Amino acid sequence: MRHEYDAAGERAVHAAPVGSPPTSTGLFEVWRELDVPEGWCAESIEERIVMTPPPGHEHNLVADQLHRLFVRDVPDHWAIFQTAGVSVAPRVGFFVPDLLVIPRDRVPSDADAAPVPAALGLLAAEITSLGDPETDRTTKLRAYAGAEVPLYPLVDRHGAGGPTMSLYSDPTSGHYRHLVQVPFGDGIELPEPFGFRLDTTRF
Template structure:
């Protein structure tokens, strides 16, 4: 489901996002072109991957960082608000803002998206660019629907709106998520 919000400035888009009456379990994002998109709750495969991923990341990061699954992050320069499937941010950043405010994306240490069929382009293209523009050091894309088969890609070293380094493994392999996270992620349980 989507509703157009095209032609509005950042303040109006942010106000629209704050005031949305989003059904429980759904998420609302402002994507390319200022469109408000509401996404239904993810399916079982998505949730099983999140169930494996969340505790692994939580164990790896310092206690002063939060590992969250429903946090809005904003990229004002692109007029975007996303809710990554998992995001790592300093706790102080989360606690400093109002409940209805998204966290500035540049505060994130890691953003993770688990691709669903209906949002594949957004995760693979739009969020990839937006997270690089925001300077999020690490973007982990878990793509069950990749053309080459289920695949995990880590994008790192953002420069001028693009990630300069990419590592990838098929499901079942291990991928290293470098500092500031510092985790060797075994993806064998993603199948």
């Protein structure tokens, strides 16, 4: 069953909150200097540093399939990253989305050590984890909308009604105005500039 309507609206290790009140510059400096174990992911989420261990095999298989779907259909002058750090101002935070699509000419040079501003991307996607799905469903949803990321696909493997894929779009005044949600096995249409159907059969 397909749902389409207006939208109003991991197992992590949490480090001690950074100094109060935090600034984006201060958080970035802490985030950048972290000694993160190989394979772990460090993010700054709502004024705290969160370190997440490597995802499970099923998570990685979904991420691989999602990556393959985009590689097949996006033009060569767009980059597809699974490990890019992005900043989500005006909210104070630095995320590492499961997948980021961004024009190659918008990717900062290595001389700029700051994360990629999320709004420069065309799309940021997340895959929920069993330990902490609400971060992707609510916290990151609000943050990406506030940063005006045009599209936020959420692959929710642990939904109460079964696995679903949601596509949030049209960010306005800090929230996404449109949501399309389908169960695994159905397709979901990505609007322009993508303009192709995302098949969730193999998720």
